[in-house]
Amino acid sequence: MPLTGMKQILPHAVAGGYGVAAFNPVDYNSAKAMVDAAAALDAPVILQTSVKTVKYWGHAACAGWIKELAADTSVPISLHLDHCQDLDVIRGCIDHGWTDVMIDASALPFEENLAMSREVVTMAAAAGMGVEAELGRIVGVEDDIFVDARDAHLTEVDEAVRFCRDLDLAVFAPAIGTAHGYYSGEPNVAFDRIEEIHRRTGKPLALHGGTGLANDVFAKSIARGCAKINISTQLKHAFIDGFAAYHRDNPDDYEPLRVIEAQYEALLAVFMDRIEQFGGGGQGSLILAA
Numbered sequence: 001m002p003l004t005g006m007k008q009i010l011p012h013a014v015a016g017g018y019g020v021a022a023f024n025p026v027d028y029n030s031a032k033a034m035v036d037a038a039a040a041l042d043a044p045v046i047l048q049t050s051v052k053t054v055k056y057w058g059h060a061a062c063a064g065w066i067k068e069l070a071a072d073t074s075v076p077i078s079l080h081l082d083h084c085q086d087l088d089v090i091r092g093c094i095d096h097g098w099t100d101v102m103i104d105a106s107a108l109p110f111e112e113n114l115a116m117s118r119e120v121v122t123m124a125a126a127a128g129m130g131v132e133a134e135l136g137r138i139v140g141v142e143d144d145i146f147v148d149a150r151d152a153h154l155t156e157v158d159e160a161v162r163f164c165r166d167l168d169l170a171v172f173a174p175a176i177g178t179a180h181g182y183y184s185g186e187p188n189v190a191f192d193r194i195e196e197i198h199r200r201t202g203k204p205l206a207l208h209g210g211t212g213l214a215n216d217v218f219a220k221s222i223a224r225g226c227a228k229i230n231i232s233t234q235l236k237h238a239f240i241d242g243f244a245a246y247h248r249d250n251p252d253d254y255e256p257l258r259v260i261e262a263q264y265e266a267l268l269a270v271f272m273d274r275i276e277q278f279g280g281g282g283q284g285s286l287i288l289a290a
Contacts, residue, residue: 003067004076005099006170007130009044010204012287013227018279022046023271024082024232026053028065030239033264035069035077037271043280044287046228048080051089059096075284090120094127100170102132110159114166121167132206135163136175157196164201171204171228178209191220198225206230229278235270242266
């Protein structure tokens with residue numbers, strides 16, 4: 001079926017009390033595993049391309065893979081652009097049929113972030129696309145955007161209210177104590193802040209830095225309004241380890257398709273586990289029937 005935007009997917013998730021898994025494909029094989037996992041579980045899924053992945057393969061190739069894969073399924077698949085600071089990349093995604101884009105101007109002062117995000121919302125709206133924007137600074141590294149712990153700060157609730165009031169967002173990404181990458185210690189997630197931001201803005205929230213969080217953190221965050229759950233670092237490890245483990249166990253096998261299949265199976269297991277954990281199983285057909 002055609003791609004489905006987050007504006008259709010995420011309100012259903014909020015109403016149903018579940019989270020939609022958002023994964024970062026790096027090639028056709030990883031995208032295929034994501035779509036196959038969603039189809040097997042009748043679940044919505046968000047395939048969010050990083051800027052460096054788009055630049056490496058090109059807009060047309062990335063969009064082509066995912067549109068082709070989505071066409072053979074009967075579940076909602078969103079094609080989203082993750083953390084982007086480059087308006088030219090965003091324009092390319094608009095031109096090539098992404099359903100949603102993220103403008104990450106969180107490093108800028110509030111007014112400049114708001115102005116740049118408003119520009120992207122205007123661009124996207126003309127094409128019928130949804131937008132994710134971020135306020136506050138999430139520690140860690142994501143798509144070559146590095147935020148030191150000293151520079152990270154949580155989103156102020158009053159600023160979040162104004163930000164979301166002035167922007168027609170599909171999803172809002174607040175900084176609430178999570179981090180990109182694997183955690184070196186126990187994260188201090190501000191659950192009360194998640195709940196208040198969601199209550200006062202009425203927006204579906206994105207939980208960034210999902211890899212390595214405890215199960216109860218996911219459950220509490222989803223219950224408080226986090227409808228989009230980002231998982232990136234874990235799939236990078238599965239992507240590499242799927243290759244490496246097969247070659248370790250079969251050192252004389254140089255048939256590329258068997259290695260690619262082993263990688264696919266490793267990725268598929270991760271995606272199915274996360275989709276089920278966040279409660280997305282069985283929700284795909286319900287979204288389309290709503």
